[in-house]
Amino acid sequence: MNPLNFIMKSLKMRLIFTFLLSFAVQFLFAQSAVIQGQLQEPSGAAVEFANIALYNASDTTLVKVETSDETGIFKIRSIKAGTYFLTASIVGFSDLTKTDIQLTADQQLDLGVLTFASSSVEMEEVTVTASRALVEVKPDRTVFNVEGTINSTGENAISLLQKAPSVTVDNNDNISVLGRAGVLIYVDGKRLPLSGQDLSAYLQNLPAEQIDRIDIITNPGAKYEAEGNAGIIDIRLKRDKNLGGNGSISGSFGKGRHQSYNLNASGNYRNKLMNVFGSAGVGRWEGFTEMSFLNFQNGLQLDEFNDIFFGNNYNNVRVGTDFFLGKKHTIGFLAGIRGANSENRTDNSIDIASIATPNQIDSLLIARNRAEGTRDQATFNLNYRFEDGQKRSVNIDLDAGSYNSDSDRLQPNRYYTANGETLLTERINVLDTPTEIDIYTAKIDFEQEFAGGKLGLGSKLSSVRSDNTFLFYDQINGVDTLNNFSSNQFDYDENVYAGYISYARSINQKWNVSAGLRAEQTDAMGNLQAFSDDLQEPPVELNYLSWFPSFGLTYTPKPNHSFAFNYGRRINRPDYNVLNPFNNQLSELSYEKGNPFLRPEIVNNVELGYTLAYRFNFKLGYSKTLDQITRLIAPDDLDPRAGFITWDNLAEQQIISFNASLPFQIRPKWNAYFNVSAAHQDNQADYGDGAIVDVQVFTYSIYTQNTFDLPNKFKAEVSGYFSGPGVWGGVFLYESLWSLNVGLQRKFFQDRLNVRLNATDLFYQSFWEGYSEFNGLRSEGKGLSDSRRVNLSVSYNFGNQNVKSRKRKTGLEEEGKRVGE
Numbered sequence: 001m002n003p004l005n006f007i008m009k010s011l012k013m014r015l016i017f018t019f020l021l022s023f024a025v026q027f028l029f030a031q032s033a034v035i036q037g038q039l040q041e042p043s044g045a046a047v048e049f050a051n052i053a054l055y056n057a058s059d060t061t062l063v064k065v066e067t068s069d070e071t072g073i074f075k076i077r078s079i080k081a082g083t084y085f086l087t088a089s090i091v092g093f094s095d096l097t098k099t100d101i102q103l104t105a106d107q108q109l110d111l112g113v114l115t116f117a118s119s120s121v122e123m124e125e126v127t128v129t130a131s132r133a134l135v136e137v138k139p140d141r142t143v144f145n146v147e148g149t150i151n152s153t154g155e156n157a158i159s160l161l162q163k164a165p166s167v168t169v170d171n172n173d174n175i176s177v178l179g180r181a182g183v184l185i186y187v188d189g190k191r192l193p194l195s196g197q198d199l200s201a202y203l204q205n206l207p208a209e210q211i212d213r214i215d216i217i218t219n220p221g222a223k224y225e226a227e228g229n230a231g232i233i234d235i236r237l238k239r240d241k242n243l244g245g246n247g248s249i250s251g252s253f254g255k256g257r258h259q260s261y262n263l264n265a266s267g268n269y270r271n272k273l274m275n276v277f278g279s280a281g282v283g284r285w286e287g288f289t290e291m292s293f294l295n296f297q298n299g300l301q302l303d304e305f306n307d308i309f310f311g312n313n314y315n316n317v318r319v320g321t322d323f324f325l326g327k328k329h330t331i332g333f334l335a336g337i338r339g340a341n342s343e344n345r346t347d348n349s350i351d352i353a354s355i356a357t358p359n360q361i362d363s364l365l366i367a368r369n370r371a372e373g374t375r376d377q378a379t380f381n382l383n384y385r386f387e388d389g390q391k392r393s394v395n396i397d398l399d400a401g402s403y404n405s406d407s408d409r410l411q412p413n414r415y416y417t418a419n420g421e422t423l424l425t426e427r428i429n430v431l432d433t434p435t436e437i438d439i440y441t442a443k444i445d446f447e448q449e450f451a452g453g454k455l456g457l458g459s460k461l462s463s464v465r466s467d468n469t470f471l472f473y474d475q476i477n478g479v480d481t482l483n484n485f486s487s488n489q490f491d492y493d494e495n496v497y498a499g500y501i502s503y504a505r506s507i508n509q510k511w512n513v514s515a516g517l518r519a520e521q522t523d524a525m526g527n528l529q530a531f532s533d534d535l536q537e538p539p540v541e542l543n544y545l546s547w548f549p550s551f552g553l554t555y556t557p558k559p560n561h562s563f564a565f566n567y568g569r570r571i572n573r574p575d576y577n578v579l580n581p582f583n584n585q586l587s588e589l590s591y592e593k594g595n596p597f598l599r600p601e602i603v604n605n606v607e608l609g610y611t612l613a614y615r616f617n618f619k620l621g622y623s624k625t626l627d628q629i630t631r632l633i634a635p636d637d638l639d640p641r642a643g644f645i646t647w648d649n650l651a652e653q654q655i656i657s658f659n660a661s662l663p664f665q666i667r668p669k670w671n672a673y674f675n676v677s678a679a680h681q682d683n684q685a686d687y688g689d690g691a692i693v694d695v696q697v698f699t700y701s702i703y704t705q706n707t708f709d710l711p712n713k714f715k716a717e718v719s720g721y722f723s724g725p726g727v728w729g730g731v732f733l734y735e736s737l738w739s740l741n742v743g744l745q746r747k748f749f750q751d752r753l754n755v756r757l758n759a760t761d762l763f764y765q766s767f768w769e770g771y772s773e774f775n776g777l778r779s780e781g782k783g784l785s786d787s788r789r790v791n792l793s794v795s796y797n798f799g800n801q802n803v804k805s806r807k808r809k810t811g812l813e814e815e816g817k818r819v820g821e
Contacts, residue, residue: 033103034449036075037111039068039088039096046072047116050090057083057100062559063509065614078506081105088114106452108391135165135661135673140221142166142661144214147238150717150743150756155254155791156285157203157211157235159760163703163721164214165675166659167233170728173200174631177218177230178621178657179679179699179726182572182601182629184228187235188334190381190399191225193439193464196577198405201375205314205340207262207283209250209793212238218621219550219568219605222500222516223445223456226548229572229603229625237318238266239277245269250795256786258286258309267799278319286311291783297776298640301358303351304590314340332383337376344371344409348587351418352641361418367587373407391449403437413588427588428475429483435576436467453505456516459498466492466576470584484531486583492576494524502550514552520571521545526579526596540579540596546571564609574598574629578647592645599649601627617661628653630683631729634691635777643777650685650693650730669709677701683730691775697733699726717743717758732781734770739763739787754795761787 035054039047050068054076055061063084068074074088081104088096093116103109136143144164162169168176177183185192185199187206194202215234217224224232247267254260262283269276288309295302320334346369352362379401386394409431415424445458472486502516524542550568557563578594585591603625610618628650636642657679664672678700685693705719720740727733743758769782 033079033081033105033107033109033452034075034077035079035084035086035101035103035109035111036073038113039072039074039090040113040115041093042115042117046070047088047090047093048072050074050088052076052086052088054079054084054086057085065559078509078512079103080509081107086111088116090116093117108449135663135675140217140219142216142218144216146208146211146213150715150745150758155208155760157206157208158200159787160208160211160214161203161233163719164216164233165661165703166216166218166677168701168723168726170734173203174728175233177216177233178623178659178677179655179681180230180603180605180623180625180657182229182603182625184225184232185235186232188237189234190379190401191227193401193437193466194403195575198375198403198435198577201312201340201342201405202338202377204285205283205312205338205375206235207252207264207281209252209262209264209795210237210266210279210281210316212236218619219566219607220570221514221550221552221568222502222518222548223458225460225462225496225498226518226520226546226569226571227573229570229601229605229623229628231570231605238279239268244271244799246797246799248795248797250793252791252793254789254791256789257288258311258786260285260287260789273324275322275324277321278317280315280317282313282315284311284313287786289783289785291781293779293781295643295780296355296778297635297643299355300641301353301355302589302641302643303353305349306586307347309345310342311344312340312342314338328386328388330383330385330387332381332385334379334381334383336379339377340375342371342373342375344373345369346371346586348590350587350589363424364416364418364420365413365587365589366416366420367411367413369409369411369586371407371409373405375403375405377401377403393445393447395443395445397441397443399439399441399443401439403439404435406432406434408432411585411587429588430473430475430480432469432471432473433584434469437464437576439464450503451505453503456500456502456504458500460496461498462494462496464492464494468492468576468580470580470582472582482531485535487531488535488580488582489529489531490576490580490582491527491529492524492579493527494522494573496523497521504552510556512554512556514550516550518548518550519545520548522573522600524573526576528581528596537596542573542600544600546602560613562611564607564611566605566607566609568605570603570605572601572603572629574600574647578629583644589639589642590644591642595647598629598647599627601625601629601649615663619657619659621655621657621659623653623655623657625653625655626651628683628730632693632731632774633729633772633777633779634775643779648685648687648730650683652684654682656680670706672706673704675703679726681727683727685730687775689775693730693774695727695731695733697725697727700724713746715745717741717745719743728770729772731774732770732772732779734768737766737768739766752797754793754797756793757791759788759790761789764788 039050041047048068048070052066052068052074054063056063064076066074066076084101086098086101096114096116098111098114142165146160158169158173161167161175166178175183213236215236218231220232249265251263252261262281264281266279291306293304316338318336320332322330322332324330348367350365353360382398384396411431412428414426416422417424441460441462443460447454447456468490470488472483473480474483498518498520500516500518504514506512522542522544526540528537530536548569553565555563578598579596580594581596583591583593603623605623607619607621629647630650631645632648633643633645636644660676662674666672680698683693683695701721701723703721708716710716722738724736725734739761740763741758741760743756745756747754766787767784771780
């Protein structure tokens, strides 16, 4: 970057930051108090997921309910001056009560460490294991707790996302939330700079055994970067927080049409001064996809079939350490390395005929693609955190990462007579497509208790550079010759300079308000370097300043009823995958290409939520997107037989959505969870010359998971989903599909050894089919994948596990009761 340009951008961001700081004065309302503390066992271990209830001392009415976090800390905000008492409860201990709590206006009361006592009623000895609910709905996100679910055995991140509430994954592994495309994928709070096939490959190589939970943030606040129209999905990897030395080793084997396996190990050592942790894994994933398309265009009928096999050998290592410099300062370092080698076999065949005589095949194109590839990733993070009694905090993150991939592909295009016996013509191509992505970010976040609420300020600088080489060779008599008309070098550089301010506080015991404003200056350039002067195009430059307000309001008329309103404005910038205009083909008659003239899309999201009895959650949403980036299927302008997939901007997209999260305890040993989603989507665009998009569709989905406690310490799980008709991309209308999964689990050796067996998609009903009509091409398609599998997983935990699992003598009848149920 030019030093002068960097200085000018920095000065611009200082002006933006100064404006944001002055914006804070409008949030100075009346003041309120805060109560905080930390829950511990008699041994000193933290008590996580305990229920804390605050009552008025005068009439014993319930004021607030909170839950302790993974370190045992709880915080109750927005309390008026007065006298209160507090109770904390969790399975395995007698209830803890703290009386005579005197609060003055705006007081920040720290109760310190509160220690539970063992239950005084001694009966048979039982083991009580802390168990999280499958789905937790929090004020700013929905948490899908993966660890411990039986039917996640042997799966990967992409298959888990298919089960996550409000999430949809289409036939090309494109991810949407509440019907909205453009979701941003994070891992451990860090954005993945991948998209398209690169993102799909990464998620396929991330085994479920390494994932702790998935956070779904549909309307992020000003603290988060504004990228991602549908919000953020943050995949959180496992990280043990127990004291002492702990570790685990696990392995799984899965068998469908093809087989997969993985072996993972993790460990940590934690004391009062430091925490060292690490994990490693190796595995192989094999699968298949079958797709067929019947295309009608330019008076021709093309019957296309694709039989795809893919295999990936992958490995990963992750090492980190945290140093606790007293009670206020923490310095951490985290490094991760991932690698994968892949092979791919795609057999593509197209029967070519006239629409007038569809049974008379004119010719047959067969392209037997063979590809080998590598993917390598290295990421590094340096973190500093200062926290002063939770009244003030500063967090600084420096990140660097590289994501490299390379693929060598052999693609022979052979035309035969209708019976497939006589070769008519042959054209053999070889493709070499390396990609290098480097990302650097620096971020600082500051939070301060201010005027009875919390004030947040922060800034982030990010730089992403992507170098994409597309080398296309013609192979003649075994000799590869570079085709300059089909090859190119496409470089994409993006720098984003951001600053934000946010504020949240209580107006009174019933009303809470939050607001934020984020500014992002984007400087991006896409530079196409064609190998032929006739195809050279000028660079595409994007320079713009965008403002992203956010606002939230919650109303709690009674303890068991809570309403929430949220608004946010977001952006989705086109990336290297959708900008590169050159052809990436399955055959010379079926390919995809990018669009270098795509504009960023802007969305305004509004959500209204309702929570009943701290358990049942309902959300109604509306979003309107301008310049929506979407996939389109269209005929080739030059070859009447060819069709392709590309990306373009819709004029607008409107979505009305609904989601309900419903946990039930049907019987003492039968827990059920249901998630219901529905959306109405309206896509509109007019590209001229009859190329019109006018699509309205209503779609819905239901996901359920049922868990049964069986005799002899067995646990069973039955889960499944049904997805109604909907639309993928801008114009592809698909039919309904569903899946049913079953699993069984048994633990041994004081719950250290865990054996899980599951079967997925028992009835093989997760195949897709549908059609699209756009710009003179009608395409009818269907496909299936290796979703029906049987998986076996074995894991063993060793070391000090006293925080996660406690053995106590107790007479509590609530044994096994989940927090929040």
